[in-house]
Amino acid sequence: MNGEKVIEVKNLSKHFGQFKAVDDISFDVKKGEVFGFLGANGAGKTTAIKMLTGIWSSSSGQATVAGFDINRNRNKLKENIGYMSQKFSLYEDLTFKENVRFYGGIYGLSNKEISQKTDEMIAHLELDNIKNTLISEIPLGWKQKIAFSVAVIHRPKIVFLDEPTSGVDPITRRQFWDLIYETAESGITVFVTTHYMDEAEYCDRISMMVQGRIEALGSLDELLEKHDARNMDEVFVKLAR
Amino acid sequence: MITVQNINKSYGQVQALKSLSFNVEEGQLYGLIGPDGAGKTTLFRILTTLLLADSGEATLDGLDVKKDYKKIRKMVGYMPERFSLYMDLTVEENLNFFATVFQTTVEENYHLIHDIYQMLEPFKKRKAGDLSGGMKQKLALSCALIHKPRVLLLDEPTTGVDPVSRKEFWEMLKKLQQGGLTTLVSTPFLDEAELCDEVALVQNGQILKVDTPQNIALAFPHKLWQIKSKSNYKTLKILKEFNQKISAFAFGNVVHLATDLEVNEMMIESYLKNKGVEQIQIQAIQAGIEDVFMDLMQ
Known part of the structure; x- marks a missing residue:
């Protein structure tokens, strides 16, 4: 396994009939x-993520994620990644503690590790008052912070975040990004999609998909210079319109 | 055109709306701006007569949401937060269905949706469930307009929508406004506040502020600085320790620092230099809605 690269994608495509969703x-x-994965609705982001997380096979091309081939080694791949999105994160009718036990169990943590992780999260995210509350009763911002911590409970090599902050208030959104930075500093790669262009600017590198292809890839400064733009919003509009 | 007076609504122990009041004038494009959980959807359901408030009054064009609910249902166009068209009907069929329910025809009111529907025309035989997000949203707006409503109520129409489609959507709303339509629109995107004539900033069921976006921005009570440097995240951490700071937040690749009025550029610069920050650029700036919103939240 290549020690430095957590994702390697080469000429990856996914076709549905004539339609090249990823080209x-x-x-x-x-x-x-911290890798930002941007694109307009329908540009192919979701299809690409489904391949990279081992849910769909590719039509052609290759990719490894966390060292595992996305077509041949899907089960191993899934054990070594984390995933969260706004739509799917925690079980609403379980409490915080129950969710941690559930996910910890799925990812093969021992009981001791699970209780240790639970305590760590309670302290770090200040959850003491809501640790036994049903997730459905917890405000969205808290929920998303918890969901993220749960998605990396097994210390995966990489975590995929699909629009994690959609609808979250501006202060909590920023706290969420503090968590992203901490996680990245601890060595876990973060692969994130967002429609907030200020958040795109927090990424180390940003890629931009347009109609199934990656039309831009680089650091913020590189993209701003190349596209003669003042901010990421302008880059996005120039590429997608 | 829309009046909301002391509206309260609770679900069990949770107070979703706490004595909410505001007015929308005829022809205004009015924004209800706030994050998830602010109570926006609850208010929309009360205004569209789908839910009763515990107390308080609300009217649309003088009609009471309780007593005149039948009349209100005929005169509002409503786009709920969740895509609520028939997935297994085509674009054309959906539009015809909504026109028929309101006892009109697509032909009669086609002029209202002409600009929007033109973009959908190539896909008119496609099932609504197979449309992309941006197209679904355009169809939902067309269906909300086809009976020529006097008031348009849009609940988070741009959530989950990319920046370009968002801009296109707001251009459509501006055009509808020029035709005289009154629109109340909710959004969690604070930058969209600036596109409204007047806004109510809401959080946890309460109004934080009601005014024009310009006045709200001008009323920011602190001095605001934009600071750019080599490593934004490190600089943010350092600025959070700055003695005279009121708040420090990341805004993309810069930091917005709010301070007391007597702080000047030199003071910030020397503080940052002392801490070893490189490539410092400091600029006094005008606050935006997001700056104000976070200040009001604290």
Whole structure:
């Protein structure tokens, strides 16, 4: 396994009949990197993520994630990644503690590890008052912070975050990004999609998909210079319109 | 056109709306701006007569949401937060269905949706469930307009929508407004506040502020600085320790620092230099809605 690259994608495509949802994309993501994966609705982001998380096979091309081939080694791949989105994160009718036990169990943590992780999260996210509350009764911002911590409970090599902050208030959104930075600093790669362009600017590198292809990839400064733009919003509009 | 007076609504122990009041004038594009959980959807359900408030009054064009609910249902166009069209009907069929329910025809009111529907025309035989997010949203707006409503109520129409489609959507709303339509729109995107004539900032069922976006921005009570440097995240951490700071928040690749009025550029610069921050650029700036919102939240 290549120690530095957590994702390696070469000429990856996914076709549905004539339609090329993902059309020959290639890129790498490094260990500990915060990688922004942008694109308009329908540009192919979701299809690409479904392949990278081992849910769908590719039509052609290759990719490894956390060292495992996305077509041949899907089960191993799934054990070594974390995933959260706004739509799917925690079980609403379980409490915080029950969710941690559930996910910890799924990912093969021992009981001792689970209770240790539970305590760590309670202290770190200040959950003492809501640790036994049903997730459905917890405000969205808290829920998303908990969901993120749960998604990395097994210390995966990489975590995929699909629009994690959609609808979250501005202060909690920023606290969420503090968590992203901490996680990346601890060596877990973060692969994130967002429609907030200020959040795109927090990423180490940003890629931009347009109609199934990656039309731009680089650091914020590189993209601003290349597209003669003042901010990421302008880059996005120039590429997608 | 819309009046909301002391509206209260609780679900069990949870107070979703706490004595909410505001007015929307005829022809206004009015924004209800706030995060998830602010109570926006509850208010929309009360205004569309789908839910009763515990107390308080609300009217649309003088009609009471309780007593005149039948009349209100005929005169409002409503786009709920969740896509609520028939997934297994085509674009065309959905539109015809909504026109028929309101006892009109697509032909009669086609001029209202002409601009929007043109973009959908190539897909008119496609099932609504197979449309992309942006197209679904355009169809939902067309269906909300086809009976020529006097008031348009849009609940988070741009959530989950990319920046370009968001801009297009707001251009459509501006055009509808020029035709005289009154629109109340909710959004968690604070930058969209600036596109409204007047806004109510809401959080946890309460109104934080009601005014024009310009006045709200001008009323920011502190001095605001934009600070750019080599490593934004490190600089943010350092600025959070700055003695004279009121708040420090990341805004993309810069930090917004709010301070007391007597703080000047030199003071910030020397503080940052002392801490070893490199490539410092400091600029006094005008606050935006997001700055104000976070200040009101604290």
